[in-house]
Amino acid sequence: MAFDGIRQRLGAIIGGFDAAQSHRRLRDFRASRAHVNTLIAGAGETITARARWLARNNGYAAGAVEAFASNVVGDGIKPSSSIADAAQKEELQKLWLGWTDEADAEGLTDFYGLQRRAARELFLAGEVFLRLRPRRPEDGLSVPLQLQMLPSEMLPMDLNRELPGGGTIRQGIEFDGIGRRVAYHLLRRHPGDMTDPGLAGETVRVPAAEIVRVLDPVEAGQLRGVSRFAPAIVKLFTLDLYDDAELERKKTAAMFEMFITSPASETPREPAEEDLEVEPGQVVRLDPGEDVSTPATPDSGSTYEPFQYRTLLQIAAALGIPYPYLTGDAARGNFSNTRVALLDFRRRLSAIQHSVIVHQLCRPVWQRWMDLAVLSGAMDLPGYDRDRRAFQSVSWLPTRWDWVDPMKDASAEILQIEAGLKSRSQAISERGYDAEQVDRDIAAERKREAALGLDFRRPGSPAQGPKGKADGDAATNDDHDEADADETGNDDTKPREDR
Structure with a gap:
């Protein structure tokens, strides 16, 4: 403490950083120097409990959780295997798609639903755990996981x-002598679930793998x-109390329609059997000396909405x-500034998609799933044990975000493809689909249309092929050259200086 006092006096004399001074404006600003782990150990459980309470009871909090989860995950962050063999890749993708419906041990959702639940927990509690549960062959799963x-x-x-041996357990996480996570000591029963008959406080050691x-973090x-x-709990809860108080005040004021004032009498009057009811256009006769007044109901004032807006x-x-x-309030911004806000929001979420959801959740699940798919015989990949990393190579494709005007978005994408600024495969991948699978689907659809004598392509569309030729009648370079010469009167195949 003495050293801190000397350091503060020295800082006051030297100056330099106003943010470190202890003058009148910052006298009560005493920031803790404790490490974040110490702070979370003391306050983390309370913050999580309050966050969950707000998500259950506050509309803004519930909307924030849903907005985060639905935009981070959407329909799901889906894998596209990088296996070179097209037949193996198609078989692998089909096996994965069938397993996603079996992924949840509780049977409540599929793998992409688990992604969304994980995103919700990440927002609410800052972390979530998924235990990899190998299953027996008799359980009947496509892949026993x-x-x-x-x-x-x-x-x-x-x-x-x-x-x-030099290991430690810190906040439930077991570390070895060189600081690697080797296990998690998980409770057998949720500490707040009184419906679970399991032993309260009993833990089980689960290997980190x-x-x-x-x-x-x-x-x-x-x-x-x-x-x-954490940084919004105080304002959310206080604003909720303020809104409740304002609503209660207006409700109380609306209960009183009118007050009748009568002159004092020597003998107390009997209370009225019924309250006086007022109807539109009604003429009310009063006794001599009685007067009627209506309450002056206070308005919310002109500062109520601006205050709410700034707080929100x-x-x-x-x-x-x-x-x-x-808030669900889309009336305060025009298209341009709303788009700017969404671009920043989506850039943040894109970082979370790839550095958190994909890296920490999707990648290890895919690796374990492929191992068990090969070991259980659900998938035959010769050489998998020798080149495991190459077989596990995969791209994860998030759901594409759409704009309000998809026509402009699609037109801009077509221009980029035609200008060589991006490939068609890249455009398809950005939409959350596998380009090779899309091409196979299109080819199958064209074949079916040709067999039925149908063609749903727009006239003049590049999908119809050059010069409106049917599928399979590929135009040769000579055809293009002759057409160019006929239309322009020039031979476009010759260099410009030879014309």
């Missing part, structure tokens, strides 16, 4: 101790996740969610 999702509360925050952990060395609601802007910035997505 399922995933069990476990919330962050299943890993006790207060489990810390040293282990023989059997756990898929999704975490987006905000600081270096961070062990446990922290809710994305701060909440949206804290959550990283655009204001229209948070």
Whole structure:
């Protein structure tokens, strides 16, 4: 403490950084120097509990969670294998598609639904765990593997101790002597689930190789996740209380239609048996001396909506969610500034898709799934054991985001392809599809149309082929050259200087 005092006095004398001074404006600004792990150990469980409460009871919070999950995952981040053999790739993709319906150990959703649930938990609690569950052949799965999702509360925050051999357990995570994660000590029962008859507080050691952990750390060395609601909880809850108070005030004021004032009497009057009801156009006769007055109901005032708007802007910035997505209010912005906000939002989500969801969730699941697919005989890949990495090579394709005007978006993409700025395969991949599979589907569709004498392609479309020729009647270079010469009177095949 003495050293801190000397350092503060020295800083006051030297100056330089106003943000480090202790003058009047910053006298009460006392930032903690504790490491993020210490802060999360003391406050993480409370923050997560409050975030979950808000998501259950506050409309803005619920909307933020859904906006994040639906935009990060959408219909699913799907794999496209890089296996060179087309037949093997098609068989592998078909096997994966069938397994996705069996992936959830609870049987509530498919693999892409688990991705969405993981994104929700990432937003709410800052982390989520999925346990890889190998299954027996008699379970009848296409590939003997399922995933069990476990919330962050299943890993006790207060489990810390040293282990023989130099290992340690920190916040439920077991590390070896050189700092590698080797196991997770998970609770057998959720600490807040009173309906589970399991033993409360009992833990089980699960090797790290059997756990898929999704975490987006905000600081270096961070062990446990922290809710994305952390910087917005105070304002969300306080704004909710303010809205409730305003609504209650208006409701109370609306209960009183009128007040009747009567002169004081020497003998108390009997209370009226019925309240006086007022109807439109009604003429009410009063007793002598009685007067009627209506309450002056206070309005919300001209500052109510601007105050709410500015507060919600701060909440949206804290959550990283655009204001229209948070509130459903799309009337305050034009197309241009809304597009700018969405571009920034989608750039952030793209980083989360590839560095968090794909890297931490999709990649390890794909690797374990392929291992078990080969070992169980569900997939025959000769040489897999010798070149495992090459066989497991895959591209993960997120769902493409669409704009309000898809016609302009599609036209711009066609121009980029025609100008050589991007390939057709790249454009298809950005839409979340596998280019080779799309080409096979198109070829099969064209063959079926030809057999039935149908052609649904737009006249003049590049899909009809050069000069409107039918599929299979490929135009030769000579055909193009003769056509060019006939139409222009020049031979376009000759160099310009020879014409």
